[in-house]
Each structure stands twice: as structure tokens, then as C-alpha cells.
Amino acid sequence: MARDMIRDILAREKPGGPVTVQGWARTVRAQKHVIFMQLNDGSCLADLQAVVAEDHPDFAALRVIGAGAALEVTGELAESAGKGQRFEIMADQITVHGDADPTAYPLQKKRVSFEVMREKLAHLRPRAKTFGAVFRVRNALSHAIHTFFQDRGFVWVHTPIITASDAEGAGEMFRVTTLDPVAPPRTQAGDVDFGKDFFARPTFLTVSGQLEAELYALALSNVYTFGPTFRAENSNTSRHLAEFWMVEPEVAFCDIHGNMDLAEAFLKHLFRTVLDDCAEDMAFFNQWIEKSTCKTLEHIVESPFERLTYTEAVDLLERSGEKFEYPVSWGKDLQSEHERYLCEKKIGRPVIVTDYPKDIKAFYMRLNDDAKTVRGMDVLVPRLGEIIGGSQREDRLDVLERRIDECGLDPSHYWWYFDTRRFGSVEHAGFGLGFERLVQFVTGMANIRDVIPFPRTPNNADY
Ligand code: ATP
Ligand code: MN
Numbered sequence: 001m002a003r004d005m006i007r008d009i010l011a012r013e014k015p016g017g018p019v020t021v022q023g024w025a026r027t028v029r030a031q032k033h034v035i036f037m038q039l040n041d042g043s044c045l046a047d048l049q050a051v052v053a054e055d056h057p058d059f060a061a062l063r064v065i066g067a068g069a070a071l072e073v074t075g076e077l078a079e080s081a082g083k084g085q086r087f088e089i090m091a092d093q094i095t096v097h098g099d100a101d102p103t104a105y106p107l108q109k110k111r112v113s114f115e116v117m118r119e120k121l122a123h124l125r126p127r128a129k130t131f132g133a134v135f136r137v138r139n140a141l142s143h144a145i146h147t148f149f150q151d152r153g154f155v156w157v158h159t160p161i162i163t164a165s166d167a168e169g170a171g172e173m174f175r176v177t178t179l180d181p182v183a184p185p186r187t188q189a190g191d192v193d194f195g196k197d198f199f200a201r202p203t204f205l206t207v208s209g210q211l212e213a214e215l216y217a218l219a220l221s222n223v224y225t226f227g228p229t230f231r232a233e234n235s236n237t238s239r240h241l242a243e244f245w246m247v248e249p250e251v252a253f254c255d256i257h258g259n260m261d262l263a264e265a266f267l268k269h270l271f272r273t274v275l276d277d278c279a280e281d282m283a284f285f286n287q288w289i290e291k292s293t294c295k296t297l298e299h300i301v302e303s304p305f306e307r308l309t310y311t312e313a314v315d316l317l318e319r320s321g322e323k324f325e326y327p328v329s330w331g332k333d334l335q336s337e338h339e340r341y342l343c344e345k346k347i348g349r350p351v352i353v354t355d356y357p358k359d360i361k362a363f364y365m366r367l368n369d370d371a372k373t374v375r376g377m378d379v380l381v382p383r384l385g386e387i388i389g390g391s392q393r394e395d396r397l398d399v400l401e402r403r404i405d406e407c408g409l410d411p412s413h414y415w416w417y418f419d420t421r422r423f424g425s426v427e428h429a430g431f432g433l434g435f436e437r438l439v440q441f442v443t444g445m446a447n448i449r450d451v452i453p454f455p456r457t458p459n460n461a462d463y
Contacts, residue, residue, distance in 0.1 A: 002020065002021055003021070003022050004019045004020055004021060004461045005041060005043040006021060006023065006039065006041050006043050006044055006046065006047070006048045007023070007043035007044035007050060007177070007253070008043070009077065009087065009319050010046055010048070010086070011288075012087070012118050012364055015078050015086075016076075016077060017077055017088050018074060018075065018076055018092075018156055018398055019074070019075070019076075019077045019089060020072065021039055021041065021048055021050070021072070021073050021074075021089060022041060022070075022071070022072045022073075022074070022097075023040050023041030023042070023048075023070075024040060024068060024069065024071070024359075025037050025038065025040070025065065025066070025068065025069045025071055025100075025126060026038040026039070026040050026047050026066050026067060028066065028067055028069075028102075028110035030063040030064075033053075034051060034052065034053060034054060035052040035056045035059070035062055035063055036050075036051060036052075036407070037049065037050040037052070037065070037071065037073070037091075038374055039071065039073065040127075040132070042126075042136075043283065044134065044136075044270075045129060045133055045136075045280050046085070046280065047057065047078055047085075048088065048089060049080065049082060049085055049409055050071075050073045050086065050087040050088065050089045050094075050224065051078075051087070051088050051089065051090055051091060051308070052091045052094065053090070053091075056091065056094075058094065062094060062096075064102075065096060066100040066101055066102030067100065067108060068100030068102075068105040068107065068127070069096060069097075069098060069099045069100045070094055070096075070097040070098040071094060071095065071096055071317075072093075072094070072095040072097060073089055073091050073093070073095075073270055073274060074089075074091075074092055074093040074094075074095050075089040075091045075092040075093070076089070076090045076092070077089060078090050081171065083409070090363075091294075091461060092324075092342075094392050098241075100240075104385045106124060107121070107124055107125075107127055108120055108126055112128070114130075114138055114446075114447065114450050116201040117131070117438050117450075118447075118449055118450060118455065122453075122454060122455075122462070122463050123463060125305065126453070129284070130284075130288070130289070130313055130450075131450070132242065133281040133284050133285065133443070133454065134439070134443055134445060134451050136278060136281050137199045137274055137278050137281050137282070137439065137442060137443055138439045138451060139283075140274055140277050141271065141273075141274060141276050141435070141438060141439060142262070142274040142435075143259040144225070144269060144270050144274070144277075145247055145270065145435075146226070147225060147269075148265075148270070149222075149249065152222065153222055154222040154223055154224050154249060155216070155220045155222065155223045155224075155225065155403055156223070156225070157212070157213055157216045157220075157223045157224070157225055157462060158214055158225070158227065158322065159206070159208075159212040159227065160206060160209075160212065161205060161206055161227070161228065161230075162176050162199075162203050162205065162206070163203065163204060163206045164199070164201055164202065164203050164204070164413065165211060165239060165413050165414065165417075168271045170263055172207070172231050172232045172233040172345060173189075173204035173205060173207060173230070173231075173232055174204060174205040174230050174232045174242075174368060175202065175203070175204055176195050176198075176199075176200040176203045176205060177194070177203070177444050178197065178203055179192065179194075179196070179197050186447070189265030190334060191257065199341060205229075205230035206229055206230065206386050207229055207230065207231055208211050208228070208229055208246060208248065208432060209225035209246070209248055210225075210292075210364075210430065211248065211318055211364070211417055213225045213248055213249075213250040213426065213430065214364075214393060214417070214420065214430070215420055215461045216250070217250035217252045217415075217430070218252055218420050218424065218428065219423075219427055220348075220459070221251070221252045221253065221389060221421070222249075222250075222251050222252070223249070223250050223251075224247065224248060224249040224250070225243065225246070225247070225248045225250075226245065226246070226248075227246070228243055228244070228245055228246075229243075229244060229245070229246045230242060231244075231245050234458050237456065238446060238447045238448055238449075239437065239440070239448050240448065240457075241448055241452060241455055241456060241457060241458040242357075242456040242458065243448065243452075244434055244435065244436045244438065245434075245435035245452075246432050246433065246435060246450075247313065247339065247432070247433045248431070248432045248433075249262065249430050249431065249437065250428065250429075250430035251421070251428060251429055251430060252394075252426055252427075252428040253377075253426055253427065253428070254428055254429045255389070255392050255427050255429060256366075256375045256392040258428035258429065259377060259390055259392060259430065259431060260305075260307060260352050260354070260377055261392075262431075263352070263377070263379050263388050263390065263431050264304075264305045264350075264352070264379075264381055266433075267300065267350070267379065267381075267387070267388070268287075268300065268301050269452075270442075271297040271300055271442070272301050274442055275294065275297055275298065275301070276305060280416065282442075283293055285372055285442075285443045285444050285445075286444075289443060289444040289445060290443070290444020290445075292383075292444075293442065293443065293444040293459055295404065296381075296382055296383065297442065298383065299349075300349070300350055303349040303350065304349070304448075305350040305351065305352050305379070306347045306349055306350070306351045306352070307313060307347060307351075307352045307354065308351060308352070308353055308354070308372075309353070309354050309355040310334075310354065310355050310356045310357065310373065311330065311354055311355065311373075311437045312379055313334065313338075313342060313351075313353050314328055314330050316336050316342065317341065317342070317345055320341065320345075320346065322341055322345075322411070324337050324338060324341075325337060325417045326338075330357070331359065331360070332359050332360070332380075332428055333356075333360045334353070334418045335385075336384070336385035337353075339378075339380040339386055340380075340382065340383070340384075340385050341354075342380060343345055343381060343382045344378050344382045344383075350379060350381045350382075351379075351380045351381060352377055352378070352379050352380070353377065353378050354375065354376065354377045355368060355371060355373040355374070355375065355376070356374060356376045356378075357372060357373055357374075358372060358373060358374045359375050360405075361376045361391070362391075363394075363400075363403040363404050363407040363409060364391070364393050364400070364403075365391040365392070365393065365394060366391065366392045366393060366394045366395065366427075367399050367403065374391065375391050375429075376389070376390070376391040377389075377391060377431070378390075379431075381441065383441065384437065384440075384441050387433065387437060387438065388432065388433045389431060389432055389435075390429065390430055390431020390432060391429065391430075391431070391441060392427060392428070392429040393423060393427075393428050393429060393430070394421075395425045395426060395427050395428065396421065397418060397421040397422055397425070398419075398426070400418065400421055401418065435438035436451050436452050439451040439452075
């Protein structure tokens with residue numbers, strides 16, 4: 001018989017008819033005259049209960065099936081008398097594909113902390129309710145990202161993972177090498193000779209696909225990248241990973257205003273989609289993880305984002321009378337406490353801050369006429385602070401060369417980037433959204449390590 005997914009069964013209007021469910025037992029409760037098995041197949045948060053009656057030929061053997069076992073159950077779909085469930089299966093045929101030793105299975109009823117799940121049970125945690133929900137929402141968000149851009153004619157560009165350039169100029173990159181770590185070839189001066197390395201030059205894992213995306217935007221007009229990025233920063237925080245995914249649209253013939261409109265429409269689309277398509281999982285997060293998450297998302301979808309310059313934002317913060325851990329003054333980067341104050345207390349909606357001092361932003365942002373600020377834009381949301389960082393790019397060759405120089409970067413690494421400013425340069429803009437920060441924000445999960453299947457962080461790549 002064909003398999004029925006639990007999600008589809010629970011969407012039925014009426015009980016009746018035979019169904020076949022394949023899944024894992026969350027719990028098995030053997031009573032004197034009946035066995036209840038809560039089955040979950042990952043298609044949705046809810047379980048479907050299978051009821052095994054005393055007259056079942058395998059009743060005795062089925063009593064000792066363990067939680068975690070992989071089962072296939074065929075039977076009549078009946079109305080359930082149990083609380084909180086509409087249907088149950090009156091089990092007729094049961095196949096035990098793989099039993100699980102109930103004395104050893106780690107995800108028994110008692111609550112296991114997220115930390116233990118992450119550190120010792122990352123291989124089994126997708127079976128836990130919270131993680132099933134996280135990874136379904138993560139999937140829905142990836143799909144919504146592609147839908148948003150594809151519907152608008154954007155081309156998905158697969159930018160390289162191995163690169164010779166440091167896009168952010170921040171120097172926190174993982175080296176990619178095949179040289180012998182014990183006895184690498186040396187130059188006459190005694191340095192490691194990366195000229196003898198696989199790529200005949202030093203290479204790294206990318207920190208961003210932006211520079212390459214720019215090249216493609218300056219040919220295909222509207223593009224985006226969505227792929228893994230890597231940062232060797234030793235940030236042991238609940239918001240940083242060494243390996244994370246980033247979404248980076250890039251648009252030619254577009255200035256910072258078009259870029260802000262795109263970012264606002266993009267976030268609204270993503271939030272609307274999860275609220276509509278992941279209602280069950282979102283209700284779970286709202287009840288158990290973060291009580292304000294659905295309300296916050298609804299509110300963002302319905303509000304126009306406020307737009308402020310950095311100078312105006314600093315002015316508001318200075319006049320706020322608020323006591324901040326990090327004092328504010330013009331020229332310093334905004335901390336998340338400042339960003340949150342602006343969104344949560346001062347404005348009460350998402351805020352896009354633009355025109356930051358050039359000294360706190362990357363070399364590629366377009367310099368304003370005041371020669372002090374650049375056309376950067378950060379989108380700030382409640383609870384999190386910055387969710388998106390972007391800019392209009394510097395499209396003038398002479399200014400770009402000067403900025404590279406000021407930032408102490410080696411211009412010989414960027415000759416290909418300069419070429420796009422030499423041949424058919426045009427104003428263009430884009431932004432980056434850290435995908436795990438997005439999943440974290442939407443679900444309300446406190447630790448970023450719990451929204452990526454296998455987190456890579458300092459001292460941890462065990463799986
Ligand atoms: P932060 O100040 O939080 O370290 P950043 O300024 O280094 O962020 P960008 O270089 O602007 O971040 O990167 C773009 C986006 O990528 C950020 O807005 C954030 O969502 C995400 N991001 C950056 N670093 C990490 C990380 N280590 N782990 C997960 N996401 C990250
Ligand atoms: Mn950082």
C-alpha cells in the first residue's frame with residue numbers, strides 16, 4: 001500500500017479508510033489491554049497515534065517495542081477520543097523495521113537540554129520535536145528566498161567557495177591548502193612557499209560571495225547568491241558560527257533607495273511565508289521558545305520600515321536619556337543595544353540606517369559627497385538588531401582605488417574587480433542576510449548553533 005504522510009492525513013476532513021504510516025515511535029505506552037504508539041514521520045510537528053488492540057496477533061511482542069523504533073502501521077483511520085488529536089489509526093498490520101533499545105535510546109520522554117542535544121546528540125536531535133520544527137522552518141525559508149528572487153527574474157549565481165580574495169578585508173579566513181603541514185616547501189627567505197601550493201597562491205574559504213556577485217550583476221542585472229560562507233573569527237557567541245549560509249542579492253542600475261525597497265519587500269515576503277505555510281511549527285515556537293515571535297513577525301509584515309541616516313540615529317540615541325553599556329558618539333559603530341533601542345523603544349518598527357561613517361564600513365561602499373560617509377544600509381529589527389547589511393557600491397574607479405589604498409588592502413588582488421569599473425560601470429547595490437540569523441529570529445531560538453544541522457564553532461566539528 002502507498003505511504004500516507006501524517007501531515008496529509010491530519011489535513012483530511014473526515015476519518016475513514018485504511019492508511020499506511022511509516023515513521024518513528026516517539027513514545028510507546030503498553031497498557032493491559034491496549035498499546036498506544038505516538039508516530040512521527042517528520043512531515044509535521046504532530047504525531048499520529050496508533051492503537052493496538054489486545055486481540056492483535058502480535059500484541060505480546062509489540063508491547064516491548066521501544067521509543068525510537070522505525071515502524072510501518074496500516075489500519076483504519078478513526079476518530080480519536082484522545083485530547084488534542086482528531087484521528088488515530090486502529091492498527092491492523094505492523095512492521096517493525098528497526099527496533100530501538102528503550103534502555104539506551106537517548107531521546108526518551110524526559111527533557112534533554114538543547115546543549116546536550118547539540119554536544120552529544122547532534123546525530124539524533126532531528127528526531128526531537130523542536131529540531132524537527134526548526135529544520136522544517138529553515139527549509140521553508142530557503143524555499144521562500146528562492147521563490148522571492150526567481151519570481152522577480154533574479155539569476156541564482158553559484159559563487160566560489162575557494163577564493164584568493166578577502167571580500168571583507170577583515171582577514172578572518174580559513175586557509176585552503178594541500179601543503180604538508182609538517183614540512184611545507186619554503187622560500188629562500190624561509191617562509192612557507194604558497195607558490196608550490198595547489199592553486200600556486202594562498203587560498204581561503206570565502207567570507208562572502210558579494211564581489212563575484214557584483215561581476216554577474218554587471219552583466220545579468222539582477223542576481224543573488226545563496227551558499228555557505230566561512231569566518232575564522234574566534235567569536236564564541238550565540239550569534240556566530242564558523243560556517244554559515246548567506247543570501248546576497250546584487251542589482252545593477254539600482255541605488256541605495258531601490259536596495260532598501262528590495263530588502264524591505266524581501267523580509268516581509270519571508271515572514272509572511274513562514275506565518276502562512278508553517279503555522280503549526282510557528283505556533284510551537286510561539287508557545288515554547290519565544291512568546292513574542294509571531295506577534296513580532298506579523299507586526300513587521302504590516303509596518304513600513306523607518307529610514308534614518310546614521311547621523312540622525314546617533315542624534316536620537318544621544319538625546320534618548322537612555323543608559324547604554326557602550327556610549328554612543330558619531331564615528332563609532334552602533335552596538336546591538338543601540339539598534340534594539342531604536343527599533344523597540346524609539347521607533348517601534350524595523351529601521352533602516354544609512355550613510356555610515358566610512359571608517360567603520362568596508363571599502364566597496366559608495367562614498368558620499370561629504371567624503372565622510374558611505375552609502376551603507378543596515379536593516380534593524382527588534383530583539384536582534386542588525387539582520388541585513390548592505391550598500392550601494394562604489395562604481396567610480398578612481399575613488400575605489402583610493403579606498404582600497406586607505407584600507408590597506410593590496411590592489412593587485414582586485415584587478416578583476418577594477419575592470420568592471422573600467423568597462424561599463426554603473427550604479428549598483430546589494431545586501432547580505434545571514435541565513436541562520438534569519439532562522440534564529442523567526443523561530444526565537446536562543447542559540448544560532450541550534451538552527452543549523454551541524455554547527456561549526458571554535459573547538460567543534462565533531463560530526
Ligand atoms: P557581526 O557584527 O554580527 O559579527 P558582521 O558585521 O561581521 O556581523 P557582515 O560582515 O556584515 O557581518 O555579514 C553579513 C551578515 O552575515 C550579517 O548581517 C550576519 O547576519 C551574518 N553573519 C556574519 N558573521 C556571522 C557568523 N559568524 N555567523 C553567522 N552569521 C554571521
Ligand atoms: Mn563579525
